Amino acid sequence: xxxxxxxxxxxxxxxxxxxxxxxxxxxxxxxxxxxxxxxxxxxxxxxxxxxxxxxxxxxxxxxxxxxxxxxxxxxxxxxxxxxxxxxxxxxxxxxxxxxxxxxxxxxxxxxxxxxxxxxxxxxxxxxxxxxxxxxxxxxxxxxxxxxxxxxxxxxxxxxxxxxxxxxxxxxxxxxxxxxxxxxxxxxxxxxxxxxxxxxxxxxxxxxxxxxxxxxxxxxxxxxxxxxxxxxxxxxxxxxxxxxxxxxxxxxxxxxxxxxxxxxxxxxxxxxxxxxxxxxxxxxxxxxxxxxxx
Amino acid sequence: xxxxxxxxxxxxxxxxxxxxxxxxxxxxxxxxxxxxxxxxxxxxxxxxxxxxxxxxxxxxxxxxxxxxxxxxxxxxxxxxxxxxxxxxxxxxxxxxxxxxxxxxxxxxxxxxxxxxxxxxxxxxxxxx
Numbered sequence: 278x279x280x281x282x283x284x285x286x287x288x289x290x291x292x293x294x295x296x297x298x299x300x301x302x303x304x305x306x307x308x309x310x311x312x313x314x315x316x317x318x319x320x321x322x323x324x325x326x327x328x329x330x331x332x333x334x335x336x337x338x339x340x341x342x343x344x345x346x347x348x349x350x351x352x353x354x355x356x357x358x359x360x361x362x363x364x365x366x367x368x369x370x371x372x373x374x375x376x377x378x379x380x381x382x383x384x385x386x387x388x389x390x391x392x393x394x395x396x397x398x399x400x401x402x403x404x405x406x407x408x409x410x411x412x413x414x415x416x417x418x419x420x421x422x423x424x425x426x427x428x429x430x431x432x433x434x435x436x437x438x439x440x441x442x443x444x445x446x447x448x449x450x451x452x453x454x455x456x457x458x459x460x461x462x463x464x465x466x467x468x469x470x471x472x473x474x475x476x477x478x479x480x481x482x483x484x485x486x487x488x489x490x491x492x493x494x495x496x497x498x499x500x501x502x503x504x505x506x507x508x509x510x511x512x513x514x515x516x517x518x519x520x521x522x523x524x525x526x527x528x529x530x531x532x533x534x535x536x537x538x539x540x541x542x543x544x545x546x547x548x549x550x551x552x553x554x555x556x557x558x559x560x561x562x563x564x565x566x567x568x569x570x
Numbered sequence: 571x572x573x574x575x576x577x578x579x580x581x582x583x584x585x586x587x588x589x590x591x592x593x594x595x596x597x598x599x600x601x602x603x604x605x606x607x608x609x610x611x612x613x614x615x616x617x618x619x620x621x622x623x624x625x626x627x628x629x630x631x632x633x634x635x636x637x638x639x640x641x642x643x644x645x646x647x648x649x650x651x652x653x654x655x656x657x658x659x660x661x662x663x664x665x666x667x668x669x670x671x672x673x674x675x676x677x678x679x680x681x682x683x684x685x686x687x688x689x690x691x692x693x694x695x696x697x698x
Contacts (some may be wrong), residue, residue, distance in 0.1 A: 350679075350683075355686065383654070433655060433673050434677070434680070437672060437680045437684070442660060444659070444663065446657060451655075454655075
């Protein structure tokens with residue numbers, strides 16, 4: 278891969294998906310894209326880039342997909358799920374007792390482990406949520422991982438990372454060497470493809486939004502833009518959850534951290550001028566121009 | 571330092587487990603079968619036991635039964651670690667008093683998360 282190739286890829290990925298790859302991420306491009314080149318019967322990344330420059334939308338799509346996938350596992354980092362179970366859900370149950378419905382959004386649903394972990398927490402609440410309508414929306418930029426998430430089929434390795442054995446026995450069915458999460462858990466989660474750079478306001482308002490370990494790939498301006506738009510979709514008494522190593526501090530005032538519960542944030546009621554607020558809430562990429570092939 | 575008793579008839583498996591667990595700051599004791607494992611439990615009980623199922627002389631299931639019947643035998647966290655990956659085996663092990671269950675093959679991630687699950691290590695110690 279030449280410097281020229283790297284620069285081309287860097288710019289394309291930034292434009293298409295907000296991914297901000299510093300110069301030291303060449304190894305990441307090589308490890309993710311050499312298989313893509315192989316699958317396309319091309320000798321290397323330079324040839325892949327040539328195809329992309331030549332306008333092959335299929336190759337471009339596959340490259341974006343390969344670079345934006347992110348490894349995940351059940352109950353990743355554990356703590357946010359403890360918070361979800363011990364404080365978020367009980368609070369929301371209290372607050373939504375009238376309407377008896379909860380809306381949750383996993384904004385980087387990936388292969389499904391995060392939304393399904395939340396769904397299992399919901400099921401474990403048992404009778405406290407009897408008669409309630411619980412919706413979990415899981416979105417991801419990659420159609421490929423969404424398909425995997427929808428199927429809910431995992432390898433033996435995947436169901437052993439982070440998943441307590443009691444939950445495996447309770448909520449999964451073994452199919453040969455693989456394990457599939459039960460249909461009633463799958464039914465709680467809806468999967469949709471979404472590029473976070475695009476407009477997502479139409480999804481509505483959520484009681485809890487999980488946005489873990491995806492914004493780390495974006496540059497500061499993009500992050501702030503997305504935070505601002507997500508804040509508008511978080512119920513005023515709702516929660517916003519980031520990954521362990523992430524923060525909004527220093528970036529935006531729209532969320533303030535829960536000092537007693539790391540990783541949890543709540544929307545801040547900010548009085549801003551209507552024009553300023555509107556500008557801050559515009560998606561960075563115009564949907565029409567950036568429609569995926 | 572916390573101790574972990576590794577029970578497996580394969581010396582290779584014991585070696586791999588030892589390396590992973592020593593990285594997680596456990597002191598290791600090894601046993602080849604259930605009988606040796608019981609002997610290792612007659613001195614101060616280990617904090618953790620990584621237990622294979624199929625072994626000559628005394629299998630993991632029988633050992634677990636005997637362990638839990640010992641004075642303070644409920645204390646050690648028992649994590650099965652076995653090629654028996656059928657759900658029936660898992661359910662049986664849990665019913666008999668196992669705290670967690672690992673289906674072989676395992677890697678460092680699996681051991682770390684399972685040990686964290688039963689409270690043997692802090693999540694901050696885990697490799698992520």
